[in-house]
Amino acid sequence: MSPAISIGKSFSSESIPSLTSGTEKKELPPLSPPSVSNWLLGSAALVFSIIVVGGITRLTESGLSIVEWRPVSGVLPPLSEAAWELEFEKYKTSPEFRITNYRISLSEFKRIYYWEYAHRVLGRAIGLAFVFPLAYYAIRRRLSPQLAPILSTLAVLIGAQGFLGWYMVKSGLDESIITTPNSVPRVSQYRLAAHLSMAILLFAGMLGCGLQTRMDWNWATKGVWNGLKDFGGNRAVLWENMMKNAPARRFRVAVALLMGLVFLTACSGAFVAGLDAGLVYNEFPTMGGGLAPPLVDLMNPSYAKRADGADMWWRNLFENPATVQFDHRLLAMTTYGSTIALYLSTWRPSLRAALPLTVRRLALTAFGLANVQVLLGISTLLYLVPVPLAAAHQAGSIALLSSLVALLISVRRPSMTARVWRNSVAPRTSPLPIR
Structure with a gap:
């Protein structure tokens, strides 16, 4: 059975195509x-x-x-x-x-x-x-x-x-x-x-x-990757061109770090919800008249449970509603600024030439969702956490994370299995190495 014929068929053990090298026959892994x-x-x-x-x-x-x-x-x-x-x-x-x-x-x-x-x-x-x-x-x-x-x-x-x-x-x-x-x-x-x-x-x-x-x-x-078509021949495949590009590699790392930051910000939102911290300091961008609440509100000694007060700092971080809201604001604005920076980086000529259009569009999507999320967060705070706005704000955080997950996947190479299949289905005049 030829590889080209078996693509559209069931991937049972009987219909999996094989790679043939001389007299040695190797079964392809399931795809x-x-x-x-x-x-x-x-x-x-x-x-x-x-x-x-x-x-x-x-x-x-x-x-x-x-x-x-x-x-x-x-x-x-x-x-x-x-x-x-x-x-x-x-x-x-x-x-x-x-x-x-x-x-x-x-x-x-x-x-x-x-x-x-x-x-x-x-x-x-x-x-x-x-x-x-x-x-x-x-x-x-x-x-x-x-x-x-x-x-x-x-x-x-x-x-x-x-x-x-x-x-x-x-x-x-x-x-x-x-x-x-x-x-x-x-x-x-x-x-x-x-x-x-x-x-x-x-x-x-x-x-x-x-x-x-x-x-x-x-x-x-x-042979399609990020909307681009691979036509074979003696050249590096499409994804290899990007994987070898230094600005593109740095971009991948930045996407992964930003995704982690969004996750951390969403988790801090759970502390805000658990302590009803959204019902204190219902103003923006100030908190109690300043960019940060008074120090006595941020590090209140009453939250310490040990006699020596050694646990005061971390208990305030996780149990003081004022501190929890302040931390969430800092994380949210850091996330927003980082998303803007990531999107703006796609306009640099060196990176723009290396990234497929699909990747740049996903970066734009993340930027747009970050703007919506900031507006929802501020509105939720100013209007004293109404259920529709607060629920939309939580959904917005997951939507933003979704765009970054899609963005990270779009800058990854195909899996080993997919590369083995591609080499078998569309062999080139000079076979590509499987990295």
Whole structure:
């Protein structure tokens, strides 16, 4: 069977083409088809939706409405009035009801219950929508060798995320909240940040793998990379020209660092949400009349728990609402400035000549989304964190991260599997080395 004929067929062990070198015959590794890319991108979209729903659940203070974790039986909501009354009675034992919601009615309870219920059911749906197709593609040998271990790791993270979510909720149900003076019934900001961080990692992993899989397929079967066509011949392939370019290499590093900065900024936003820090200093660009709050507000000794005050600095960083908001502002503006710098760098002649048009357009997309995100963040602050604006702000952070994930994938070389396939499908007069 020739390689060219087998491209559009199933990648079972019987139909995988072979490389022939003299009398030695070597089977090509599996190459993930476009359906794998579609599945991964669809999974990423589901994770994006659960991040948004989770944000709304937090903003509407619905996250503590379900006081039990029932992975199987919890799939169904209360189906009768008696069942609703039972759930309501369980909620009445929680610190949130006893401290702040003691006047809530059953109809009001149903509203907050459904947000948390939707969040949990969507999490279960994501697990099923990811694990079963993963098993199918693995059994049918339709996963590239580089892809299988990454997707297996993501499947484990999905399971861990469910446990972490309940661990987070438990912190808001702790009875010690009742006996702690001036305590507010809410989940630990540390656990909330961990929960959001893992969700973002899952999203980025699914999105990145989906985009890389599609890019590999286009290169291996069509010779297309970043919208450019490879016509063969005795020359370096398109992606090699960019990989050897020093400004382009520095650009790749800058994209990776910026992506990390966006991730860190989003995680700091979880601390802002967990401490309701968006409700202090509702002004911009000042905080209390200056660019920074008074030092006594930033490093308040009352947050120290050790007698010698040695823990004062880090507790203020993570537990003081004023400091947490200030840190988030610094990270957000640093991210914004870095995104502008990255975009402007694509106009330098040396880099502009090295980067394909697709890459430059993605840099422009990231720049545009950063502007939208800054406007959403400022508006959320000035208008005292209304639910629609705050939810849009959280969604905007994931959208910005998405553009950078796509940008990073666009400046990567095709995978080893894709390069082996390309050399087999479209052999050149002088074979290219597999790097």
